[in-house]
Amino acid sequence: MANYTPKNILITGAAGFIASHVANRLVRSYPDYKIVVLDKLDYCSNLKNLNPSRTAPNFKFVKGDIGSADLVNYLLITESIDTIMHFAAQTHVDNSFGNSFEFTKNNIYGTHVLLEACKVTGQIRRFIHVSTDEVYGETDEDAVVGNHEASQLLPTNPYSATKAGAEMLVMAYGRSYGLPVITTRGNNVYGPNQFPEKLIPKFILLAMRGMQLPIHGDGANVRSYLYCEDVAEAFEVVLHKGEVGHVYNIGTKKERRVTDVAKDICELFSMDPEKNINYVENRPFNDQRYFLDDQKLKNLGWAERTTWEEGLKKTMDWYTSNPDWWGDVSGALLPHPRMLMMPGGIERHFDGSENRDSESSRIVDKSAPSLLSPTESKKTGPQKAALKFLIYGRTGWIGGLLGELCEKQGIQYEYGRGRLEYRSQLVSDLQIVKPTHVFNAAGVTGRPNVDWCESHKTETIRTNVTGTLTLADVCREQGLLMINFATGCIFEYDAAHPEGSGIGFKEEDTPNFHGSFYSKTKAMVEELLKDYDNVCTLRVRMPISSDLSNPRNFITKISRYNKVVNIPNSMTVLDELLPISIEMAKRNLKGIWNFTNPGVVSHNEILEMYKQYIDPSFKYSNFTLEEQAKVIVAARSNNEMDGSKLKTEFPELLSIKESLIKYVFEPNKKA
Secondary structure, eight states: OOOOOOOOEETTTTTTTTHHHHHHHHHHTTSSSSSEEEEEOOTTTGGGGTTTTTOTTEEEEEEOOOHHHHHHHHHHHHHHHOEEEEOOOOOHHHHHHOHHHHHHHIIHHHHHHHHHHHHOOOOOOOEEEEGGGGGOOOOOOOOOOOTTTSSSSOOOOOHHHHHHHHHHHHHHHHHHHOOOOOEEEEOOEEEEEEEESSSSHHHHHHHTTTOOEETTTTTTOOOEEEHHHHHHHHHHHEEEEEEEEOEEOOOEEEEEEHHHHHHHHHHHEEEHHHHHEEEEOOOOTHHHHSBBBBHHTTTTTTTOOOOOOHHHHHHHHHHHHHHTTOOOOTTTSSSSSOEEEEEEGGGEEEEOEEEOOOOOOOOOOOOOOOSSSSSSSOSSOOOOOOOOOEEEEETTTHHHHHHHHHHHHOOEEOOOSSSSHHHHHHHHHHHHOOOOOOEEEOOOOOSSSSSHTTOOOHHHHIIIIIIIIHHHHHHHTTTTTEEEEETTTTTOOTTTOOTSSSOOTTTSOOOOOOOSHHHHHHHHHHHHHHTTTTTTEEEEOOOOSSSSTTTTSHHHHHHHEEEEEOOOOOOOOHHHHHHHHHHHTTTTOOOEOSSSOOSSSHHHHHHHHHHHTTTTTTTOOOOHHHHTTOOOOSSOOOOOBBBBBHHHTTTOOOOOOIIIIIIITTTTTOO
16 A cells, blocks of 8 residues: 655644644654644643744644634645644543533534535545544453454443544545545553643652542553553554555553552652552543554554553653643642633633633543452443344354353343244344344255255255345344354365465455355355345354364364365364354444454364374375265365454454364363
């Protein structure tokens, strides 16, 4: 992908914390770019944040409000702006509980004004909208996979709701008017220049004054913290390499409890945590955890560089060297500060003090805690809607395993009673169960194998094609996502994808295997389902599980054959991938996915593992494809699937051989 090179960039809210670091970085690193800064100088902005850039010839500051359409249009035209980086926003969650209308005005209306100006002028080549990880809502405590860019937005407080609303406007202008938009969602950010309503600068300033550090609730909530310069570099990468229409998470896998943050700061100031940490009443709607998957941004070349210890030390050094940077901030240092924005730029604190030194907000950071500790915590505020799955294919192997997984994960589920080909029965199921997601693991694969389908074509069509399409259509009417378990047995090795080459078939490739009627029906329905925007198609191949007594298990099958064909294939280890299918439902992922472990494994390699781990005396023999063809009715598909899309979504996914050992052979090892 070619790099994008801007000429004249408008950065909104750049006298605030994160945007000032971005602006200073771009001014310093790209003297050929003109950087125009627009900021109304609300309470948490400060012109001093831009001191490194103020004398630069490629820098210009304009005091003004993004809510002024005339001003915004004037700037775009007179400054020949081709790129907008939109940071300006009200961001402090505590404030949003007391003055939510101000958040709607700034975060939604202000964004709308900018978008409309871009549409009218028609000169913008990039519009980078800065959002927050809070739009995803709270992450489950035990989740090992972070929210991906395609995850559902479930904001839980007025601040995050306005940011999600602004995102919807950005997306709509991109789709309706072709505006070249990019959205970022980031974790907490810390570092120099941050207004001390946020957790880390507040704790540092309090420690400098020898005061106790107030922690909301029990302090066991978890947050991920990124150092400001790493985040500024992330925006530099998104600006130059980000793809129009895409969303990028800016995050870190390194999480810290709020209590641990407080203890680390106490250690830096040689304070006793037992005496200097004060647990206070929790704030309303205090989310437990925000956890992001940032692999997509890493694929563009970005990486976190600053360790927590290094970043915290730099931040402490800056605040101790600049104790009066923000003037009188005593109101912000209260356990529950809330500044009510008043007309004329006056901020009134709950303690009654007033301040006329105003400034504007920016982006993705939040400081307040959540809950996660060994101690029992009481949660206030609305709970997330509970998941409830409706599963079709109760008597099938995958359908049965899905039910077991739901029980283990505490997810409500019911099996569908209706037959897929009868629309009225499916509608009745949805009305009775009221699911949040539907899983289709029903289908005809043949008894005992796909040869059955060659002589039962009508029955195969009825379930695999008509039934699947009917279920997808009924779900679409109800606005429900359908996870559809399909097959990868619709491809075979060819000249462009030769055996052993490592070149796998991708999700967008056209099926080329027509050797069995079963595969024909699966390829047919997959093509038709492309027109349904509520379907997630998972291409399963040669499924394997740790239950070696199950006759449907591919390992069980080939271990009972007299002879096997030794040919490499992509395969699906259900013990690893079925939990991922549930995670995909939670993220509301759609489209076609090669649902196999990366790489290939041959029949002989599997049987050698079987000998090594299960039965050292086991013996097997091979025959050729030509010999196999004499004893089967329908031809069999052999291929390699490209697993890069799924691997990008779930970086922890193991290769097929690693997964076989971890999930199948090690648990069944008979020494």
